Each structure stands twice: as structure tokens, then as C-alpha cells.
Amino acid sequence: MRLRVLVAGLVPAVLLTVAGCGSQATEKTKDAQGRELDKVTLTLNWYPYGEHAPFYYGKKQGIFARRGIDLTIRPGQGSQKTIQATASGQTDFGWADTPALLAGVSQGLEVKSLGVFLQTTPSSVQFFDDKNIKSPADLKGKSIASTAGDALSKTFPAFLKANGLGPGDVTLQNTDPAGKMAAVISGKTDALLGFATDQGPTMQEKSGKHVSYLRFADYGLSFYSNGLLTSTGTVADKKDLVKRMVEATSESWAAAEKDPGAAVGAMAGASQQLPSEKVLTEQFGATLKLLHTDATKNRPPGVNSEADWAKTIATFAQAGVITKVEPPATYWDASFAPKG
Known part of the structure; x- marks a missing residue:
């Protein structure tokens, strides 16, 4: 299975241009x-x-x-x-x-x-315990919030392949990075793709429900x-x-x-x-x-x-x-x- 490289345009970040880069003198x-x-x-x-x-x-x-x-x-x-x-x-x-x-x-x-x-990698699938997801096999038929083009969405098919699944076994719902937690908390998706060091603790605090993870590194894909x-x-x-x-x-x-x-x-x-x-x-x-x-x-x-x-x-x-x-x-x- 090959992931298509998403060649993104150089979208300007909301940053101020500063002195001190490349050959410019450092302020x-x-x-x-x-x-x-x-x-x-x-x-x-x-x-x-x-x-x-x-x-x-x-x-x-x-x-x-x-x-x-x-x-x-x-x-x-x-x-x-x-x-x-x-x-x-x-x-x-x-x-x-x-x-x-x-x-x-x-x-x-x-x-x-x-x-x-x-x-x-802290890359993971994150979900509430009541979704009864215990292993990658339990992701079959589930909906997962992701952000198109980011590193996680590019890596996820390789994670699925490493665990005997294919892209047709799950439904990816595209959303902006900030919207992934809301999708899970509201029940619009069963899970999200994110860092185990980031969204999970916040979702747990906001919802009062325990969050569990399928960490990529625990299931054959560490980097x-x-x-x-x-x-x-x-x-x-x-x-x-x-x-x-x-x-x-x-x-x-x-x-x-x-x-x-x-x-x-x-x-x-x-x-x-x-x-x-x-x-x-x-x-x-x-x-x-x-x-x-x-x-x-x-x-x-x-x-x-x-x-x-x-x-x-x-x-x-x-x-x-x-x-x-x-x-x-x-x-x-x-x-x-x-x-x-």
C-alpha cells in the first residue's frame, strides 16, 4: 500500500518575518x-x-x-x-x-x-473506553477523525497494513486539527488520529470519560x-x-x-x-x-x-x-x- 505524497503549496504561516535567518545578521x-x-x-x-x-x-x-x-x-x-x-x-x-x-x-x-x-512516535488512535476498542482489529467499521495531508493521515494506512487491515475497513472523517476532539466528544466519530501526548488528556478532562489509545509504536510501527x-x-x-x-x-x-x-x-x-x-x-x-x-x-x-x-x-x-x-x-x- 502506498500513500500519495501531498505536495502542499507553501502556505504562509501566520508568523512575523524576523532578522536572523540564513546569511542575515543576527539581531x-x-x-x-x-x-x-x-x-x-x-x-x-x-x-x-x-x-x-x-x-x-x-x-x-x-x-x-x-x-x-x-x-x-x-x-x-x-x-x-x-x-x-x-x-x-x-x-x-x-x-x-x-x-x-x-x-x-x-x-x-x-x-x-x-x-x-x-x-x-506518540502517534495513536484515541477513543473513549465505551467504544470497546481493544486492538487494531476492533477498528473495523469505525469512523475516525483525521486531518488530510498531515503526518498522521499519511502514516495511518501503514499502521492499518501492519495490522492486517485496509483503508476500506475504516471511515476517515476529514476535519481541521482543532475539530478532531470535538468530533469524538460529540459522538460524530468513534475515534481520532492524534498524539498520545496531546489530545487524549484534554478530551478526558472535558468529557469526564476515560480515554484509551492504540499507539502505533505498540502495534508494529515505530519511528x-x-x-x-x-x-x-x-x-x-x-x-x-x-x-x-x-x-x-x-x-x-x-x-x-x-x-x-x-x-x-x-x-x-x-x-x-x-x-x-x-x-x-x-x-x-x-x-x-x-x-x-x-x-x-x-x-x-x-x-x-x-x-x-x-x-x-x-x-x-x-x-x-x-x-x-x-x-x-x-x-x-x-x-x-x-x-x-
């Missing part, structure tokens, strides 16, 4: 101690939720500032748009899903991964997920800034892992759409389980394995998300890996 500022800092923008994959706690914690604790970075964190509108914004210089760095990065590079977008942090990226121009022209950004990000994730309560607390006021502290805590707790594979255990967050990259690339070549297998270096610059 400078000073902190309260008079230290000169580089102004840097990071655009997330979505509106802030628990997964993003380390960035807010690292900023609050001065981890980025100690490496000469004045960090501005911006909400995103999906990994695809974040990657487009990064490639076009609308943001210095992005935080996005690896399948979307693979597809973007295959379409000619000049971006590079600087390291994947969520090394086991790299969210990580840090930048444009190839920034890699070429601002190696020192890239190195400092990767080091600060890795340190922030390590610090947040040691004190998850404080990390979640650092997100206060991050967004008008911010979930409750209870949901953020559950989201971040689920995220921390995804930081390593067997090949990267006991390594700093963001250190990747070339073999894991190759496995992810092969998975999406087989699924048709990319047209051919390329070496990991096509998508990932290993030279900035944090040393710990």
Missing part, C-alpha cells in the same frame, strides 16, 4: 546583567501543550541566556507549516515532526534536523517524531549559534526531566489556549517516555542514532511519503549532537 540584545545575547525565534509544531514544557523551563531558568540566546517561543499551526516557515526564513528554528521534515526535504525545502527528541530543525542556510552561516541552540535545548530537556512539576509550571501564561496544569502534567509525563530508543539510552536528550534514522527513512519510503531512500545525512546534521 542582538542585552540581558539585565549587560550580557550580549542573540535574538532567536523558535516556532513550535502547534499551540503550546505539555510536550513543550522544556523550552519554557529552559528560558525561565536562564539556560538559553547562559548560552547567549534571547529565545522567543512562537505557537505553530502544524509541523508542515513550521517546516515551511523555517525553510523560508520566517523563524530561526522549528520544532516539528520527522515525517513532515522528510516530506519537506523530498519536495525541495532546504531544512535540516538538528536532532530528534521524541524518538518513539522518529518531533525534533529541532533549522534552515540549511543557518547551518552553513551560523554554526556557533546552531551549536549553542542545540546544547541549550538538550540541557533544558534534561533539566525538565529532573523536575517535571517546575517545568510544567514554567508554561503559565504561554497561551490563551493552554491546557490546565493537570492536563499539561499528564501530557509532559507521557512525552518523557519517548525520549530514547535502545540505541540512545543514557545519552543526552536529542542525541540520535544513524540506524534509527535509517529505519525511519525506510518506513516512510515504503509508505510513499518520500519517493526514495536517502542517507540520513540528507535530512539530519549529526555534527551538532549534544555532548552532555
Whole structure:
């Protein structure tokens, strides 16, 4: 079964163009101690939720500032748009899903991964317990909310195939990302495609009903997920800034892992759409389980394995998300890996 590559137009993200990308000079500022800092923008994959706690914690604790970075964190509108914004210089760095990065590079977008942090995918089918779904076989005949063209919708047919099902065994109801939860809560669909670190805890809190998951990684389909990226121009022209950004990000994730309560607390006021502290805590707790594979255990967050990259690339070549297998270096610059 092959998935059709959706070659999306470069839809402008709702972002402000900033200085500091590619070969442009980086804008400078000073902190309260008079230290000169580089102004840097990071655009997330979505509106802030628990997964993003380390960035807010690292900023609050001065981890980025100690490496000469004045960090501005911006909400995103999906990994695809974040990657487009990064490639076009609308943001210095992005935080996005690896399948979307693979597809973007295959379409000619000049971006590079600087390291994947969520090394086991949180992709999942999510549903209330009363739907009596215990295994992928129970999805037959069910309706599932999805968003056409996103990484999950491209991956789902491969998940079905891995579990002896075909696209005709389920009904996908196309909706915008924000509408998927409403479709499940209202009963319009039986389930949704989403990250187990995102929608499920919110649905559970809003409905008062327990949410369960079929995680892709538990049923034969594991691959790299969210990580840090930048444009190839920034890699070429601002190696020192890239190195400092990767080091600060890795340190922030390590610090947040040691004190998850404080990390979640650092997100206060991050967004008008911010979930409750209870949901953020559950989201971040689920995220921390995804930081390593067997090949990267006991390594700093963001250190990747070339073999894991190759496995992810092969998975999406087989699924048709990319047209051919390329070496990991096509998508990932290993030279900035944090040393710990």
C-alpha cells in the first residue's frame, strides 16, 4: 500500500518575518546583567501543550541566556507549516515532526534536523473506553477523525497494513486539527488520529470519560517524531549559534526531566489556549517516555542514532511519503549532537 505524497503549496504561516535567518545578521540584545545575547525565534509544531514544557523551563531558568540566546517561543499551526516557515526564513528554528521534515526535504525545502527528541512516535488512535476498542482489529467499521495531508493521515494506512487491515475497513472523517476532539466528544466519530501526548488528556478532562489509545509504536510501527530543525542556510552561516541552540535545548530537556512539576509550571501564561496544569502534567509525563530508543539510552536528550534514522527513512519510503531512500545525512546534521 502506498500513500500519495501531498505536495502542499507553501502556505504562509501566520508568523512575523524576523532578522536572523540564513546569511542575515543576527539581531542582538542585552540581558539585565549587560550580557550580549542573540535574538532567536523558535516556532513550535502547534499551540503550546505539555510536550513543550522544556523550552519554557529552559528560558525561565536562564539556560538559553547562559548560552547567549534571547529565545522567543512562537505557537505553530502544524509541523508542515513550521517546516515551511523555517525553510523560508520566517523563524530561526522549528520544532516539528520527522515525517513532515522528510516530506519537506523530498519536495525541495532546504531544512535540516538538528536532532530528534521524541524518538518513539506518540502517534495513536484515541477513543473513549465505551467504544470497546481493544486492538487494531476492533477498528473495523469505525469512523475516525483525521486531518488530510498531515503526518498522521499519511502514516495511518501503514499502521492499518501492519495490522492486517485496509483503508476500506475504516471511515476517515476529514476535519481541521482543532475539530478532531470535538468530533469524538460529540459522538460524530468513534475515534481520532492524534498524539498520545496531546489530545487524549484534554478530551478526558472535558468529557469526564476515560480515554484509551492504540499507539502505533505498540502495534508494529515505530519511528522518529518531533525534533529541532533549522534552515540549511543557518547551518552553513551560523554554526556557533546552531551549536549553542542545540546544547541549550538538550540541557533544558534534561533539566525538565529532573523536575517535571517546575517545568510544567514554567508554561503559565504561554497561551490563551493552554491546557490546565493537570492536563499539561499528564501530557509532559507521557512525552518523557519517548525520549530514547535502545540505541540512545543514557545519552543526552536529542542525541540520535544513524540506524534509527535509517529505519525511519525506510518506513516512510515504503509508505510513499518520500519517493526514495536517502542517507540520513540528507535530512539530519549529526555534527551538532549534544555532548552532555
